[in-house]
Each structure stands twice: as structure tokens, then as C-alpha cells.
Amino acid sequence: MASVTQPQVTVDEALARKAHVDPTRGEASCAVCAAWELSLSAALENSASEGGRTLPISTVHTVPARRTIFHPKEWSEFVPVICSGWSVSSIALPDGRRQILAFLLPGDVVSTAFLFGPLSGRHVEAVTEVTYRKFKRSDLRALLFENPEIFDSISKIWVEERIQADQLALDLGRRTASERIARQILNLAERLAKRGMMNGQTMEFPLRQRHIADATGLTPVHVSKVLGEFQRARLIEISSRSLTIINEAELRIAADWR
Amino acid sequence: MASVTQPQVTVDEALARKAHVDPTRGEASCAVCAAWELSLSAALENSASEGGRTLPISTVHTVPARRTIFHPKEWSEFVPVICSGWSVSSIALPDGRRQILAFLLPGDVVSTAFLFGPLSGRHVEAVTEVTYRKFKRSDLRALLFENPEIFDSISKIWVEERIQADQLALDLGRRTASERIARQILNLAERLAKRGMMNGQTMEFPLRQRHIADATGLTPVHVSKVLGEFQRARLIEISSRSLTIINEAELRIAADWR
DNA sequence: CGGGCAATTGAAATACATCAAGGCGTGTGG
DNA sequence: CCACACGCCTTGATGTATTTCAATTGCCCG
Numbered sequence: 001m002a003s004v005t006q007p008q009v010t011v012d013e014a015l016a017r018k019a020h021v022d023p024t025r026g027e028a029s030c031a032v033c034a035a036w037e038l039s040l041s042a043a044l045e046n047s048a049s050e051g052g053r054t055l056p057i058s059t060v061h062t063v064p065a066r067r068t069i070f071h072p073k074e075w076s077e078f079v080p081v082i083c084s085g086w087s088v089s090s091i092a093l094p095d096g097r098r099q100i101l102a103f104l105l106p107g108d109v110v111s112t113a114f115l116f117g118p119l120s121g122r123h124v125e126a127v128t129e130v131t132y133r134k135f136k137r138s139d140l141r142a143l144l145f146e147n148p149e150i151f152d153s154i155s156k157i158w159v160e161e162r163i164q165a166d167q168l169a170l171d172l173g174r175r176t177a178s179e180r181i182a183r184q185i186l187n188l189a190e191r192l193a194k195r196g197m198m199n200g201q202t203m204e205f206p207l208r209q210r211h212i213a214d215a216t217g218l219t220p221v222h223v224s225k226v227l228g229e230f231q232r233a234r235l236i237e238i239s240s241r242s243l244t245i246i247n248e249a250e251l252r253i254a255a256d257w258r
Numbered sequence: 259m260a261s262v263t264q265p266q267v268t269v270d271e272a273l274a275r276k277a278h279v280d281p282t283r284g285e286a287s288c289a290v291c292a293a294w295e296l297s298l299s300a301a302l303e304n305s306a307s308e309g310g311r312t313l314p315i316s317t318v319h320t321v322p323a324r325r326t327i328f329h330p331k332e333w334s335e336f337v338p339v340i341c342s343g344w345s346v347s348s349i350a351l352p353d354g355r356r357q358i359l360a361f362l363l364p365g366d367v368v369s370t371a372f373l374f375g376p377l378s379g380r381h382v383e384a385v386t387e388v389t390y391r392k393f394k395r396s397d398l399r400a401l402l403f404e405n406p407e408i409f410d411s412i413s414k415i416w417v418e419e420r421i422q423a424d425q426l427a428l429d430l431g432r433r434t435a436s437e438r439i440a441r442q443i444l445n446l447a448e449r450l451a452k453r454g455m456m457n458g459q460t461m462e463f464p465l466r467q468r469h470i471a472d473a474t475g476l477t478p479v480h481v482s483k484v485l486g487e488f489q490r491a492r493l494i495e496i497s498s499r500s501l502t503i504i505n506e507a508e509l510r511i512a513a514d515w516r
Numbered sequence: 517c518g519g520g521c522a523a524t525t526g527a528a529a530t531a532c533a534t535c536a537a538g539g540c541g542t543g544t545g546g
Numbered sequence: 547c548c549a550c551a552c553g554c555c556t557t558g559a560t561g562t563a564t565t566t567c568a569a570t571t572g573c574c575c576g
Contacts, residue, residue, distance in 0.1 A: 091424050097432040101424055113420035116413035122424070145403075155374035158416070162371035165423040166349050166359055166380070172430035173475030174355040177564070208522070217431030219565055224523060435532070467555070477533055482556060 058139075062131045065206075069132060070110065070124035078134040079114040082106055085130035086206050090123050090214065100215035102164065103127075103207070105191055112158045115140055128206045172217045180216040181226050182255035185236065189245060205243035230254070316397075320389045323464075327390060328368065328382035336392040337372040340364055343388035344464050348381050348472065358473035360422065361385075361465070363449055370416045373398055386464045430475045438474040439484050440513035443494065447503060463501035488512070 060083070063069060069087060070080055082104045089110055092098035104110065104124070113119050115137060144151050171180050192198050209227070213220045230236050235251045237244045245251060318341070321327060327345060328338055340362045347368055350356035362368065362382070371377050373395060402409050429438050450456050467485070471478045488494050493509045495502045503509060 091428055093428070093432065099428040099431040101427055111420060113417045117417040119417065119420065119424075121421075159371045159375040159377065161420075162369060162377065162423075163379075165420075165427070166377075168427050169359055169423070169430060170349050170351070170357040172427060173357040174351065210522080220523085221525090221566080222564055225525085225564095228524075466553090478555085479534080479557090480532060482554095483532095486556075 058133045058135045060131060060133055062129065063126050065126055065128050065130075067126045067130075068123065069126055069130065070122060072121050072123045075118045075120060077137050079109065079137055079140055080124060081109045081133045081135065083131040083133055086127040087130050087132075088125050088127055088211060088215075090125070091121050092123060098123075098214050099217065100211065101168065103188065103211075103215065105197075106195060109157065112154055112161055115144070115154070127211065177216065177218055177222060178226050178229075178254055179256070180218070181212060181223065182230070182235075182251055184212060184215060185243065185245070186248075186251060186255055201246070201248070202242055202244035205238065205241055316391045316393045318389060318391055320387065321384050323384055323386050323388075325384045325388075326381065327384055327388065328380060330379050330381045333376045333378060335395050337367065337395055337398055338382060339367045339391045339393065341389040341391055344385040345388050345390075346383050346385055346469060346473075348383070349379050350381065356381075356472050357475065358469065359426070361446065361469075361473065363455075364453055367415065370412055370419055373402070373412065385469065435474065435476055435480055436484050436487075436512055437514070438476070439470060439481065440488070440493075440509055442470060442473060443501065443503070444506075444509060444513055459504070459506070460500055460502035463496065463499055 061069075070076070072092070084106050087104045088100055089102045089104055090098050090100045101122075102108075110122070110124055111119060144154060171183060175183070189198060189201075189203060192203050197203065209220045209223045212218075212227075213223045216223070227236075227238065230251075231238060233247075233250070235245070235247045235254065237246055319327075328334070330350070342364050345362045346358055347360045347362055348356050348358045359380075360366075368380070368382055369377060402412060429441060433441070447456060447459075447461060450461050455461065467478045467481045470476075470485075471481045474481070485494075485496065488509070489496060491505075491508070493503070493505045493512065495504055
């Protein structure tokens with residue numbers, strides 16, 4: 001028996017299973033999670049159905065856009081996992097400067113570090129309307145020890161998370177503004193594609209330029225200028241909260257090269 | 259029984275224990291690790307002596323300054339832990355730009371992510387002469403499952419590591435050159451102090467300005483200018499590979515404030 | 517209809533990079 | 547032991563990417 005969950009689960013199967021586990025709510029949100037190979041939710045759903053038990057204690061919450069999901073001063077026993085919508089994880093300085101550490105998409109756990117201790121200073125905020133689950137840390141940890149599959153899943157996410165953090169540092173420290181912005185776009189496109197949230201080369205794009213600025217360590221004004229250049233060069237097109245990659249090859253060059 | 263190892267171990271005790279476990283080598287290096295509360299080495303030493311077993315398979319290596327400890331293309335089964343000396347962990351772009359992710363001091367594990375999978379692209383390089391241990395990943399993982407104390411230790415280190423990564427991103431994305439440099443100095447001082455490697459307010463400082471530049475996302479030239487200012491302002495003093503913090507209060511202000 | 521957030525654009529300021537030259541210490545080979 | 551080369555640091559002049567400031571427009575929402 002393989003100890004790592006392979007992405008054999010189709011969205012339909014996951015939907016059916018979800019309906020079995022929790023027939024009170026009709027959202028397809030966590031089916032999307034379950035379809036995502038690396039997701040924590042996937043592992044949890046699987047373990048729950050296999051054992052014939054219900055999911056570990058978790059509560060579902062829905063918040064409107066711009067609402068705080070996790071407060072920086074919160075010293076919480078809970079691990080939040082995004083079910084639907086876009087949100088943003090960041091840390092800030094007292095004077096208002098802030099750095100976005102990640103855009104969170106459906107299926108993302110805020111950070112695996114939350115499993116092992118509270119991560120104070122982290123702010124998680126909804127960009128669109130968001131639904132998310134809160135798992136109790138102790139429940140998840142117990143599950144982790146019982147279930148090697150889940151442990152493997154978490155380990156994978158852990159390594160992924162570390163790689164992302166490394167790349168973020170490299171981007172912020174050593175790349176130009178255009179590179180950083182191009183990379184954010186490509187990165188988001190890739191992650192959305194994994195979730196079946198790309199429509200050809202176009203994606204819903206609820207981010208404000210302020211978000212991109214805070215993620216790339218730049219100013220909203222400068223982000224506007226670079227995005228303007230990208231559009232004039234016909235690399236991308238942005239209109240009515242959606243973004244289309246017109247010339248992926250050129251965009252990749254802008255992202256990778258000096 | 260508390261599941262978290264407290265720093266009750268004195269350096270002397272650790273030395274004695276070390277001698278018991280491995281009488282063939284006289285270095286005090288890992289005694290320092292054992293004295294450090296958060297260290298992986300500490301947990302390992304404890305478990306080894308408690309069970310009356312020997313340490314898990316690990317090999318000790320010594321390399322001269324500037325030598326590579328872990329190659330970016332290496333897809334290794336081993337987890338390196340620094341025993342003595344300074345080294346540096348970084349990632350680089352094909353065109354030569356590089357970002358230092360951490361300065362590694364005695365007792366530091368390169369990254370907890372190494373426990374769960376190879377982290378390709380990471381380069382670890384000795385700054386001074388360095389001795390380090392290589393643990394086999396599978397051994398460590400086995401130990402992790404047997405031994406909740408070790409698991410707790412690793413969890414703690416992981417959370418620490420995540421916090422460090424967050425702060426690095428904030429520094430690189432949102433702080434000025436002076437702030438970044440001042441913070442690096444204070445951070446190193448604090449970590450050295452934990453290891454008993456501070457001599458009052460002065461520390462051995464084997465780093466080249468190129469290292470500081472690559473850690474802060476700046477140019478060696480600019481680092482030189484800022485360090486010059488700090489010295490002229492009598493915040494610090496650097497001479498013959500050692501650095502003294504003269505005015506800690508002011509240095510903290512330079513580090514925290516705009 | 518009004519108010520406020522978001523985006524765009526241009527002009528001016530600035531932080532940092534690049535370029536270039538010189539000095540200083542250190543190891544090395546003649 | 548000297549000469550020399552080389553890496554490292556410093557310093558100044560110049561260049562440039564990005565910020566800051568400011569004005570204008572559009573737009574969503576109350």
C-alpha cells in the first residue's frame with residue numbers, strides 16, 4: 001500500500017464522498033480541495049471516509065471580502081484551511097508597511113507550522129468572499145500520529161512550503177520589479193490551473209494592485225506602471241477583474257531573465 | 259513528564275555525555291549543541307543516552323573555509339547539522355545572483371524540511387572551517403515516530419524556522435538597507451549569545467561584506483557604505499574579523515524604525 | 517448624487533546600483 | 547625574503563530603478 005495519496009480522486013467522487021460525510025451543506029468547495037493532490041483536506045477526507053468515521057472536529061465559516069480570518073494577535077488553538085475564495089496571508093510592521101507571504105487559494109492550509117504552535121503576527125484576510133474550515137490543533141496532531149498517509153501529505157506540504165519561502169526571499173532580494181510581478185502572475189496561473197480554475201489562459205483576478213504591491217515588496221504606483229507596460233506589450237490583458245495571459249512565452253522571459 | 263526538553267543540560271554535563279557516547283573525538287562542538295535548548299542535536303543526544311543506545315548513524319565531517327557542504331544539485335539522503343564554525347545556506351539564479359537564506363551556527367540544522375524530502379537548489383557553504391554531522395534521513399524519521407520528545411523538538415524548530423522565513427521576507431520586501439543590516443547584526447549577536455559565543459558586546463565576525471550583501475539583498479558596495487556610517491556614528495566597531503556593538507540602543511533604533 | 521477606494525499618469529526626489537580607481541592585507545611563488 | 551597578484555574594502559562620481567507626491571479619472575456603493 002502506497003503511503004502517499006495519489007491524485008486518483010476525481011472531483012465527482014470527492015463530491016459524492018463529501019455529500020456522504022456531511023450532507024447538511026451543499027458546497028462543492030472541499031471537493032475541489034480533495035481533487036488537489038497535495039492538499040491537506042484531501043488526506044483528511046480520505047482518512048475520514050476510509051475509517052467510516054466523521055471528520056475531525058472542524059467548523060466551517062464564511063466571511064465577506066476584506067474580513068479578517070485570522071488576527072495577528074490571536075493565539076489560537078485552531079488551524080485554518082481555505083475552502084473557497086481568495087485570501088492573503090501577511091505580516092506587518094507597526095508603521096503600516098506590510099509583506100504578503102502568500103496568496104491562499106482553495107485547499108491551502110495557511111501554514112503547516114500552525115499544526116505545531118501558534119504563529120503570532122500572522123494576519124490572514126479574505127480578498128473575495130471566503131469559506132474556510134477551522135481544525136483543532138490537537139485533533140490534527142493526533143490524526144497525524146495515527147495515520148502515516150496524512151503524515152506523508154503534511155510532510156510534502158511542509159517541503160513545498162519551505163521551497164516557496166526560499167523562492168520568495170530570492171524574488172524579493174534579488175529580482176527586479178518586472179520579474180517579480182511576472183512571476184506572481186505565472187505562479188497564480190499555475191496554481192489556479194491545478195485547481196481547475198483557469199479558463200483557457202484567463203483567470204478570475206480579484207486582487208487589487210495594492211495586494212500585488214505588498215506581495216512583491218513594491219509600491220502600488222509602480223505596480224500600475226509595470227502592469228501597464230505588460231499590457232501595452234500585449235503580454236497580458238486585464239479587464240473587469242479578470243486577467244488573460246496573451247503571450248505566455250514572452251511573459252516567462254520577463255519573469256526569468258534579467 | 260514534560261514532553262518538551264528543557265535546557266537543564268549544562269555544557270559540562272553535555273561534555274561528559276558526549277565523551278561517553280563517542281570517546282574517539284575530543285571536540286567540544288556538540289556539547290555546545292546540547293546546551294542549546296532548541297537544538298536538534300540536543301534531543302538526539304538525550305534520546306541516545308537515555309535509551310543506552312548509540313546515536314543514530316551519523317558521520318562527522320570537517321571542511322576548510324569556503325568549501326561546499328551541500329551541493330545544490332545533490333539529491334541526498336542525508337540531513338546536515340552544523341557542529342562548529344559558521345556556514346551559509348543560499349539559493350542562486352543561473353546568472354549568478356544569489357540570496358542567502360540563513361547564516362548557520364553551531365547546533366543549527368540546515369532546514370527541518372530536509373527531514374522529509376530533498377530540497378534541491380539549496381547550497382550550503384562553509385564560511386570558516388566547519389565541522390558538521392550528516393544524519394541519514396530514514397534514521398531520523400524513524401526516531402521521530404518512536405520518540406515524542408524528538409518530535410516536539412523538531413516541531414519547535416520548524417515553527418522557529420517558519421518565523422525566520424517570514425521575517426526574512428518582511429525584511430527584504432519592506433525594510434531599508436540600514437534596517438536590514440542593523441537587524442542582521444543584532445540577530446547574529448542574539449544567536450551567538452545563546453551559544454555562549456559572545457564576549458561581552460563583541461563577537462568573532464568571519465563574514466565578508468559579500469555575505470551580508472547576499473543576505474540582505476544589497477550590493478557589497480552599499481553594505482560597505484552603511485557599515486561605514488554605523489561605525490562613524492559609533493554604533494558598532496569592526497576590526498580584525500571581530501565586531502563590537504558599542505551603542506546597542508541606537509543600533510536597535512536603526513534596526514526597527516524607519 | 518456624493519464620497520471614497522482604485523487605477524492611471526507625470527514630475528520630482530531618493531535609495532540603491534554600477535562603474536571605476538586606489539589602498540590595504542595576505543598568501544604565494546620566485 | 548621580496549615581489550607580486552589577488553581578494554577585500556573603501557570612496558567618489560554617475561546612472562537608474564523605484565518611491566514619493568500630486569492631480570485626474572473612473573467606478574462602485576451607499
